[in-house]
Amino acid sequence: MTRYITMRVLSTIPVMVLVALFVFLMLRLAPGDPASVIAGDYATAEDVARIREQLGLSDPIVVQFLRWVGALIQGDLGTSIFSGKPVTELIGQRIEPTILLALTTIIFAVVVAVPLGTIAAFRAGSLLDRVVMLFSVSGFSVPVFVLGYILIYTFSMSLKILPVQGYKSPLVEGFGPFLYHITLPTVTLSVIFIALIARMTRASVIEVLEEDYIRTARAKGQSELTILMRHALRNAAVPVVTVIGIGIALLIGGVVVTESVFNIPGLGRLVLDAVLARDYPIIQGLILFFSFIYIFINLMIDLSYTLLDPRIRY
Numbered sequence: 001m002t003r004y005i006t007m008r009v010l011s012t013i014p015v016m017v018l019v020a021l022f023v024f025l026m027l028r029l030a031p032g033d034p035a036s037v038i039a040g041d042y043a044t045a046e047d048v049a050r051i052r053e054q055l056g057l058s059d060p061i062v063v064q065f066l067r068w069v070g071a072l073i074q075g076d077l078g079t080s081i082f083s084g085k086p087v088t089e090l091i092g093q094r095i096e097p098t099i100l101l102a103l104t105t106i107i108f109a110v111v112v113a114v115p116l117g118t119i120a121a122f123r124a125g126s127l128l129d130r131v132v133m134l135f136s137v138s139g140f141s142v143p144v145f146v147l148g149y150i151l152i153y154t155f156s157m158s159l160k161i162l163p164v165q166g167y168k169s170p171l172v173e174g175f176g177p178f179l180y181h182i183t184l185p186t187v188t189l190s191v192i193f194i195a196l197i198a199r200m201t202r203a204s205v206i207e208v209l210e211e212d213y214i215r216t217a218r219a220k221g222q223s224e225l226t227i228l229m230r231h232a233l234r235n236a237a238v239p240v241v242t243v244i245g246i247g248i249a250l251l252i253g254g255v256v257v258t259e260s261v262f263n264i265p266g267l268g269r270l271v272l273d274a275v276l277a278r279d280y281p282i283i284q285g286l287i288l289f290f291s292f293i294y295i296f297i298n299l300m301i302d303l304s305y306t307l308l309d310p311r312i313r314y
Contacts, residue, residue, distance in 0.1 A: 008302060012295050024065050025286050029155045039193030068284075076287070080274075087285035090270060096165050098255055102179070104186040105251060106244075109193035112239065116194070117201025118233055122224070124206055132198060139195025144254045148188040148261040155184060165263035184243070185262045189254045193247050200243040204236035211235075233248035237308045245301040252290050 036048050052058045056067065069077065077087035120132035156164040162184050168177035189204030208214065209232055217227050267286060274282035 002028075005303065008299055012299065014296060015290070020284075020288060021065070023287045024068065025061070032109055040103040065129075072288075077285035080282050082181045082277055084190050085185070087281050090282060091267065091285065091289060094265060094270045096171075096266075097168060098259070098266050098268060100170070101182060101185055101189065101255065101258070101266065102184055102251055103266065104118035104251065105190045105193060108186055109190040109197060109247075113189075113194040113197035114201050114233075118205050118228060120198070121202045121209065121232075122228060124202075129202075132202065136195040136199040139191045142191070144188060144192065144257045147191055148184075148258060151184050152261075164262075167264045167266075175270065182190050187266060188261070189251065189258045193251060195235050196243060196247050197240065201236065201240050204239045205232050208232045208236045215307065234308070238305055241301055241304060241308060245298045248297050249293055252294065 049058075056064060059067075068078070075088070078092075079086055080090060083090070091251035116132055120129045132212050152164055155162045162179055166181050168174075168181045170178035176185045186227075214227060214231060218233055222230075255266065256271050258264070260272055263269075267289075270282065271286050273279075274286065
């Protein structure tokens with residue numbers, strides 16, 4: 001097990017290197033010149049050239065990449081072109097809303113989707129099963145920003161139950177105001193997550209319910225609830241946990257849109273502002289940060305398989 005963990009950790013290094021190389025080249029080869037953006041519309045060619053020299057953009061791409069990697073190894077993600085602040089400082093200032101929104105979304109989605117998919121599997125072919133499948137298809141079909149505006153119109157503008165936008169820190173304003181403001185963004189972001197997990201849970205539980213040991217448990221007189229909780233759901237957990245890890249990618253992409261719709265000052269808004277301003281250091285730092293989070297979560301999910309299914313050995 002220790003050898004497997006070591007190999008899995010080491011395998012993330014070339015992945016991060018490839019991600020860094022891809023991001024660096026993608027941003028450098030994209031149309032537009034950050035020096036021209038900083039200089040403004042009325043700048044002369046000499047002004048643009050001077051700014052390019054200050055930013056090191058006149059150097060060959062290989063030199064720029066090696067210089068950036070060297071700083072990255074030292075924990076330096078660079079300095080924002082426009083604000084002049086270190087990227088790590090900007091991430092630290094914006095990370096709390098994003099992390100809490102992601103946590104509330106994951107918790108809410110799992111709590112709703114797993115029982116929903118289990119019940120649908122147990123009642124396969126019934127009206128409830130069809131309703132769950134309809135919800136799953138709808139959850140994948142409706143874009144996040146459309147759902148967000150629908151919820152804002154319904155619960156904020158019409159019913160006036162929840163706020164339109166904003167964020168309250170639980171460490172400053174308290175848990176009540178935080179929950180009050182985070183409810184709509186959480187529901188908006190979790191719908192596609194719920195649809196994904198519920199569908200996979202249903203498929204996995206249906207497959208497990210057809211196994212011989214389930215028939216044996218029923219022959220021994222065990223209740224259906226015991227069979228579902230002790231035998232079916234536990235043995236169906238591996239593919240469900242896997243799809244939760246895959247859904248993290250959807251979650252990361254949805255955070256950008258959701259924070260923009262609900263005006264939440266998190267990393268998603270920082271990504272959007274950096275892209276519009278072509279602030280290379282911030283974009284590179286955020287993509288690497290999100291990539292590290294995604295790789296780390298998938299590593300944890302891989303290691304959890306042995307706890308969920310004792311038959312799995314590495």
